[in-house]
Amino acid sequence: MHPAHVDALAHDLAAAGLTGEGVRALVGEHAEAALGRMVAEPARRAARRAATPLATLVRAFVLGDAVGAAELADALPSLGVDGAVALGVAERRDGAVAPLVAIRPLAYRDARGSGEWWIASDLDELAGVSPLRPDHVLGVGGAARTLAALLPPASGGTALDLGTGCGVIALHLRRFADRVVATDISERALWFTALNARLNGVDGIETRLGSLFEPVAGERFDLIASNPPFVITPRAEGVPAYEYRDGGATGDALMAAVVGGIEAHLAPGGVARLLGNWETIGADAGLDRTRAWIGDGLDAWAIERESLDPVRYAELWLRDGGTLPRDPGHDALLDAWLDDFEARGVSAVGMGWLALRRPATGERMALARFERVPHALALEHVGAHLAESFDAAAWLAALDDAALADAHLITAPDVTEARHQLPGAAGPNVIELRQGGALGRTLSVDTALAALVGASDGELSVGVLVGAIAGLLEVDEHILAADLLPRVRELVLTGLLLRA
Numbered sequence: 001m002h003p004a005h006v007d008a009l010a011h012d013l014a015a016a017g018l019t020g021e022g023v024r025a026l027v028g029e030h031a032e033a034a035l036g037r038m039v040a041e042p043a044r045r046a047a048r049r050a051a052t053p054l055a056t057l058v059r060a061f062v063l064g065d066a067v068g069a070a071e072l073a074d075a076l077p078s079l080g081v082d083g084a085v086a087l088g089v090a091e092r093r094d095g096a097v098a099p100l101v102a103i104r105p106l107a108y109r110d111a112r113g114s115g116e117w118w119i120a121s122d123l124d125e126l127a128g129v130s131p132l133r134p135d136h137v138l139g140v141g142g143a144a145r146t147l148a149a150l151l152p153p154a155s156g157g158t159a160l161d162l163g164t165g166c167g168v169i170a171l172h173l174r175r176f177a178d179r180v181v182a183t184d185i186s187e188r189a190l191w192f193t194a195l196n197a198r199l200n201g202v203d204g205i206e207t208r209l210g211s212l213f214e215p216v217a218g219e220r221f222d223l224i225a226s227n228p229p230f231v232i233t234p235r236a237e238g239v240p241a242y243e244y245r246d247g248g249a250t251g252d253a254l255m256a257a258v259v260g261g262i263e264a265h266l267a268p269g270g271v272a273r274l275l276g277n278w279e280t281i282g283a284d285a286g287l288d289r290t291r292a293w294i295g296d297g298l299d300a301w302a303i304e305r306e307s308l309d310p311v312r313y314a315e316l317w318l319r320d321g322g323t324l325p326r327d328p329g330h331d332a333l334l335d336a337w338l339d340d341f342e343a344r345g346v347s348a349v350g351m352g353w354l355a356l357r358r359p360a361t362g363e364r365m366a367l368a369r370f371e372r373v374p375h376a377l378a379l380e381h382v383g384a385h386l387a388e389s390f391d392a393a394a395w396l397a398a399l400d401d402a403a404l405a406d407a408h409l410i411t412a413p414d415v416t417e418a419r420h421q422l423p424g425a426a427g428p429n430v431i432e433l434r435q436g437g438a439l440g441r442t443l444s445v446d447t448a449l450a451a452l453v454g455a456s457d458g459e460l461s462v463g464v465l466v467g468a469i470a471g472l473l474e475v476d477e478h479i480l481a482a483d484l485l486p487r488v489r490e491l492v493l494t495g496l497l498l499r500a
């Protein structure tokens, strides 16, 4: 890849106005929304009508359509058609020029601010490619957006993006880390990662080829992020193995290998964020199996967002690969998936997030939390919340109950209380605390805990508040403290109560 070609491409994309806003203005709000649903035609109609450089670039690199050589030359005045061919982003075909990659604007927002990148990746379903080629390099999908949202807003140090694909997570990491190593087994993926870094003027991302932790043997990082190829795929004749989602192992063994390698590659105090799938095998629940993968040396928080039965799991990934129930071969593939699950006694597959932290030197272990959080929640708060919760866990681990009783806490500003009461009842039957940010939890609490949360403004210590509430409710203060303090710990950990 010639850097001058990439710089010329970036210049031309900027000059034509290939931005999210530019695309929206060109095709209209409804057609833009349809693109998010993988429906291209409304945007194509609008782009065909507008004979501008932006329209040409949208047709070629957003929608994947062949365009005329003259119009592409107009749209890429610095790079030119020959430059685009030399760079490998287009080829001459039947008198026209066909794109070989997608290049789409991606808006991001994080703790450092907001901006937009161009993300190049392989042409996909939006560009009419179905089924995908086995070495397909993924663009920015829901999983990458989720992982980006889980990243901690901490600055400095070194970061690893294992299984970088088009490099979008590496770009996110580089906004905070001084140096990023991006690995993949796919040379093509690393080509896209290098292209995207240069296209967006981002330095400090080093690409390395190799499987799992091989390319970083003996190295430790302050932050490891991975959206690994976790999709469980039967190892049977005729079942396509998509490199972008399937690491070639049986069941969730690849996931186990990624998670199992984290501890040896985290610096003291370092953290990891991963997406993953885990099988429930016989009586071994998926979340419990992640506990075994992680080992004893890391603080851990596993969050299962969804659990699918084998049939729904197979359907999901058949559809993802472009095979629909009406397609020839669909049923044979579905059988292969179900045979594989049956052979290993798999009754469900959990899908979720892992947040890990290696205690800093001299720090004690503080967190081992394995839970299901299936409700809808706003992702934008999650990265900061996970980081704050690990800090809170370390703080709590160092406090016995007497020290916790001396602490001053405040109710988080996003917490509201809802009281439900049967018609005519003298008092509430249900009191709920609702969290607006963090993981958007709703907790049913009793009168005593509701009173403690309501009174936590940092002024009085937890112990003084418990004493006052015991007096009001006419109950024994020690018994009430023994009941409330573990729940206060939980509220601190989950971000409903904050250290004053």
Ligand SMILES: C[S@@+](CC[C@H](N)C(=O)[O-])C[C@H]1O[C@@H](n2cnc3c(N)ncnc32)[C@H](O)[C@@H]1O
Pocket: 138, 139, 140, 141, 143, 144, 147, 162, 163, 164, 165, 166, 167, 168, 169, 183, 184, 185, 186, 189, 210, 211, 212, 227, 228, 229, 230, 243, 244, 245, 246, 247, 248
């Ligand atoms: C689900 S994609 C994630 C891509 C990108 N990080 C994202 O979040 O969109 C998984 C990536 O892992 C890569 N991969 C597959 N097997 C691997 C292995 N054994 N070691 C490292 N990377 C692997 C694939 O080529 C693919 O790019």
